[in-house]
Amino acid sequence: MGGGVYLLSKFLTNDFSFLYVAQNSNVLLPTFYKVSAFWSAHEGSFYLMILLLSFASSVGLYISKDHAFTSYVITSQGIIVFTYLLFMIFVSSPFLRLDFAPANGADLNPLLQDPLLAIHPPIIFSGYVFYAVTFCYVIAGLFSGFSKELFQHLKIWAGISWFTLSFGILLGSIWAYYELGWGGYWFWDPVENISLMPWIAGTALTHSLVYSRDKLLLSWMVFLAILTFLLSVFGSFIVRSGILNSVHSFAADPSRGIFLLSIFALFSLISFALFIKNFTKMESAWPKVGSRNYLVVLNNIVLSGILLVVFIGTLYPILTEVIFRQKLSIGPDYFSQLISPLVLVLIALFTYEQFMSLSVKTIFKLSGLLVVSATVLFIVLPANVYLNLIFSFVFLVVLAIKAIYDFQQRGTLIQPHKVLGHFSVALMTLAIIFNHNFSERVDIRISPGDEIKVMNADIQFESIDIVAEQNFDSVKANFVVNENITLTPEKRIYKVGGQITSETAVNSNIVKDYLIVLGDRFEDGSWSAAFSIKYGILIIWLSAGLLLVSMLYGTIRRA
Amino acid sequence: MIRKNRANRIYLICTFIFAAVAIVYFVLQAMNKNIDLYLTPTQAKSGQYEIDGSFKLGGMVAIDSIETGSELDVTFVVTDFKNSMTVNYSGVLPSLFKENSGVVASGFYDQDAEIFVAEEILAKHDENYMPIKIEVEN
Numbered sequence: 001m002g003g004g005v006y007l008l009s010k011f012l013t014n015d016f017s018f019l020y021v022a023q024n025s026n027v028l029l030p031t032f033y034k035v036s037a038f039w040s041a042h043e044g045s046f047y048l049m050i051l052l053l054s055f056a057s058s059v060g061l062y063i064s065k066d067h068a069f070t071s072y073v074i075t076s077q078g079i080i081v082f083t084y085l086l087f088m089i090f091v092s093s094p095f096l097r098l099d100f101a102p103a104n105g106a107d108l109n110p111l112l113q114d115p116l117l118a119i120h121p122p123i124i125f126s127g128y129v130f131y132a133v134t135f136c137y138v139i140a141g142l143f144s145g146f147s148k149e150l151f152q153h154l155k156i157w158a159g160i161s162w163f164t165l166s167f168g169i170l171l172g173s174i175w176a177y178y179e180l181g182w183g184g185y186w187f188w189d190p191v192e193n194i195s196l197m198p199w200i201a202g203t204a205l206t207h208s209l210v211y212s213r214d215k216l217l218l219s220w221m222v223f224l225a226i227l228t229f230l231l232s233v234f235g236s237f238i239v240r241s242g243i244l245n246s247v248h249s250f251a252a253d254p255s256r257g258i259f260l261l262s263i264f265a266l267f268s269l270i271s272f273a274l275f276i277k278n279f280t281k282m283e284s285a286w287p288k289v290g291s292r293n294y295l296v297v298l299n300n301i302v303l304s305g306i307l308l309v310v311f312i313g314t315l316y317p318i319l320t321e322v323i324f325r326q327k328l329s330i331g332p333d334y335f336s337q338l339i340s341p342l343v344l345v346l347i348a349l350f351t352y353e354q355f356m357s358l359s360v361k362t363i364f365k366l367s368g369l370l371v372v373s374a375t376v377l378f379i380v381l382p383a384n385v386y387l388n389l390i391f392s393f394v395f396l397v398v399l400a401i402k403a404i405y406d407f408q409q410r411g412t413l414i415q416p417h418k419v420l421g422h423f424s425v426a427l428m429t430l431a432i433i434f435n436h437n438f439s440e441r442v443d444i445r446i447s448p449g450d451e452i453k454v455m456n457a458d459i460q461f462e463s464i465d466i467v468a469e470q471n472f473d474s475v476k477a478n479f480v481v482n483e484n485i486t487l488t489p490e491k492r493i494y495k496v497g498g499q500i501t502s503e504t505a506v507n508s509n510i511v512k513d514y515l516i517v518l519g520d521r522f523e524d525g526s527w528s529a530a531f532s533i534k535y536g537i538l539i540i541w542l543s544a545g546l547l548l549v550s551m552l553y554g555t556i557r558r559a
Numbered sequence: 560m561i562r563k564n565r566a567n568r569i570y571l572i573c574t575f576i577f578a579a580v581a582i583v584y585f586v587l588q589a590m591n592k593n594i595d596l597y598l599t600p601t602q603a604k605s606g607q608y609e610i611d612g613s614f615k616l617g618g619m620v621a622i623d624s625i626e627t628g629s630e631l632d633v634t635f636v637v638t639d640f641k642n643s644m645t646v647n648y649s650g651v652l653p654s655l656f657k658e659n660s661g662v663v664a665s666g667f668y669d670q671d672a673e674i675f676v677a678e679e680i681l682a683k684h685d686e687n688y689m690p691i692k693i694e695v696e697n
Contacts, residue, residue: 286567294571301575305582312586327597329615334593338585443650445631491654502654519651528631530651 020044020094029471036118043094045121049236050084052122052129053077060133060157069150072140080132083263091259114179120171124195127165128232131202134158135229138222139271142278151213152558158206158225159555165199165232166551170544177537178506185540188332193314197307198232204303211293212284219275219282220300226271233267295353302346309338336436340388343429347395350422354402370394386437392430399423417554424546431539441532447525448477455533457514458482464527471495474503477518477527481507489518489529513537595665600642603668615665616644616675620658637662637675644668648677656682 025037039045057077064070088094134157141150172192177185186192205224212221237260287293313330320326355363377390403419413419442454451460462478472492479487490503507514512535519528597615598608608614616637624636631650635658636643646664656662664677 286564286571288567289570297571298574301578305578308582309586312590316590327617329595329597330590331593331595334589337593338589443631500654517651522627528651 020096032115033118039121039125043088045125046084046088046236047094048122049125049129050081050088052126053081053084053132056126056129056133057081057136064153067149068147069137069140069144069153072143073136076136076139077133080136080267083266087259087263114175116171116175117179120168120175123164123171124168125236127161127168128198128236130157130161130164131198131228131232134161134205135225135271138225139274142222142274142281145281146212146218151209155209156555156558158202158209159551159558162199162202162206163548163551163555165195165202166544167548169195169199170541170548174541178504185537188313188330188335190314190318193310194235194238197310197314198228198235200303200307200310201228201231204300204307207296207299207303210296211287214293215284216287216293217297218284219279220297222275222282224300226275230264230268230271233264237264292353292356295349295356299346299349302342302349306339306342309335309342340429340433344388344391344395347392347422347426347429351395351399351426354399354419354422370398384437386433389430389433389437392426392433396423396426396430399426417550417557421547421550421554424543424550428540428543428547431536431543434536435534435540437535439532439534441530443519443528443530445522445526445528447527450526454531457531457533459516459531461527475518477516477529479505479516479529481514481516485514487514487516489516491518508538510538511535597663599639600637600644601639603644604642610668613665613667613678615663616646616677617661617663618643620656620660620662622658625658637664644675645673646675646677648680650680652680653682656680 020043021037025034029037037044039048057074060077061070061074064073134154137150137154137157141154144150169192172195173185176187176192201224205221205228208217208221208224212218287297313334317328317330320328352363355366358366374390374394377394378385378387381390399419399422403413403423407413440455444452444454444459446452446459446461448461448464451458453459458481460480460483462480464478465476467474467476469492472494474490474492476488476490479489481487485507487505487507489505492501492503493499494501502517505516512533515530515532515534517530519530521527595613595615596608597617598610599618600616602608603610603614603616618637618639621636621638621643624634626634628634632647633649633652634645634647637646638644646666648664648666660682663681664675665679665681666675666677668675
């Protein structure tokens with residue numbers, strides 16, 4: 001802890017004799033970003049993770065009373081922290097000194113100078129850290145047996161981890177949308193996929209806790225917990241180590257890469273050895289076909305499928321580059337084509353789950369009604385509407401009606417977090433498909449004072465200003481869309497390093513967003529600009545917010 | 560009871576195998592459709608690779624080669640210092656795009672006009688960003 005405060009103070013006082021400070025900070029950098037520069041590169045973020053893990057285990061210790069499993073939990077946490085510390089001290093120390101301190105630092109990457117991104121990495125890392133804690137409880141269970149109290153702790157920790165990681169991913173997605181300027185919230189980029197993989201495994205884990213408490217498929221739950229932990233270790237190692245962007249930088253610092261791989265291999269080996277050795281302790285029954293637990297198992301199977309799709313899509317290009325020296329890329333369509341039907345299957349499963357208590361005959365009638373209404377919608381709506389969109393809409397309406405009906409009948413909802421969570425997943429799916437289906441983008445060339453009409457919108461380019469800020473100069477363009485929406489996209493030139501970034505201008509309402517990204521100036525004084533209309537972005541954020549609320553409620557109601 | 564448990568086990572394992580086979584089948588199919596190779600101009604011209612469909616062309620933007628046309632048309636030359644290829648693009652260029660720095664253009668090669676028609680341009684600020692073969696050869 002003391003070391004963390006010390007390093008932070010070096011950032012704040014511009015002590016560039018520390019290599020890490022010199023590489024990631026600068027005299028001109030605003031104080032807020034000097035703090036966030038702490039975790040802006042590999043060494044610092046790793047150090048932060050160790051601090052968080054130690055902190056989380058002490059808090060966990062303080063809360064959990066003296067159970068049979070407590071000592072095992074502490075031991076496994078200790079081993080993880082110890083291994084991480086070894087790594088930090090030998091190959092990734094943020095405390096390296098330079099013999100001659102430079103007068104100024106190399107600055108924080110301008111793309112990272114954003115308030116959202118300042119808090120996004122520590123939250124993702126907290127998510128990973130909490131999954132490490134969750135994992136330790138599962139390992140403790142392997143030694144001391146899975147008691148009721150252990151399950152209580154497991155559910156709370158799995159819930160906290162799930163919530164934190166989801167929140168971190170959401171922040172990253174919002175940042176990508178507003179800062180990267182390509183008008184998207186998810187690019188199926190390796191860096192994003194790496195954080196999504198532990199999230200999918202964690203989602204499966206949280207659901208598997210439902211049935212494994214009934215002593216069903218206990219070993220599967222343990223397997224998922226191990227998998228989630230390993231994927232999050234993998235994620236935290238790989239993101240900032242440079243492996244993802246280029247295999248070349250991996251080779252540039254082989255000691256770190258080899259160390260990382262050996263830690264990962266060590267953790268995998270130990271956990272799976274424990275898993276196999278204690279397999280008999282996890283003897284449990286199999287779920288009855290068609291039961292509620294069986295549905296949760298189906299959910300796990302579908303989620304594992306999604307995980308596999310993301311895993312192959314992310315790692316295959318890296319492998320071909322390392323083994324065959326052939327660079328290739330897997331387009332975003334690979335992911336969306338494979339994952340959207342799987343998500344619809346998930347939605348169908350949890351919608352069906354809401355109606356399970358009804359008789360087979362009623363369910364049969366209802367699903368007939370569902371197919372008929374989808375068909376009617378398909379015929380009535382214009383031809384360019386996706387079939388997926390119609391299905392997700394119908395499921396959403398069905399879920400909403402059922403929830404309202406139940407609430408009126410009983411005056412309360414059974415497991416409201418489940419109902420709300422599933423509802424928001426359906427809503428998010430609808431919004432995402434809606435966005436995918438209708439969003440448009442067009443590139444324009446326009447001079448100040450001109451007006452053009454594209455995609456049923458009037459764009460007026462009023463003027464252009466030059467503004468000087470503390471650590472960058474900027475060119476601001478003033479656009480007016482449809483006579484009342486002002487958009488001012490910017491181009492910034494950073495004083496240190498001369499990096500140029502584009503600041504997207506966004507105007508949001510519940511149905512659609514207008515975005516303008518400023519391009520380049522031509523010799524005749526006109527500018528290029530990318531103008532896009534994106535649908536349903538606010539609904540995506542809203543549904544993600546609802547999902548987070550349901551996760552949080554589902555967790556704290558147990559505490 | 561035990562017999563019932565066994566039946567449940569068989570059902571579930573069958574579901575699992577069925578799901579696994581289906582997923583692998585669809586993954587392979589989707590991969591076939593969505594994989595793009597990264598090629599340097601030398602590789603693209605070598606005839607060893609299939610360049611009828613879409614691929615990604617990587618290299619450096621040659622110095623003094625950027626020419627803007629009417630509207631948003633822009634032409635530039637991508638080079639790996641051995642061979643080069645003219646690229647045509649219409650649209651807003653990324654802010655990191657500049658001459659003598661790395662670029663990845665995705666699109667297709669027009670054999671008759673001998674021009675690479677780009678649908679998307681990605682610029683990498685890092686000047687080390689080049690397809691790995693060139694770095695090894697240099």
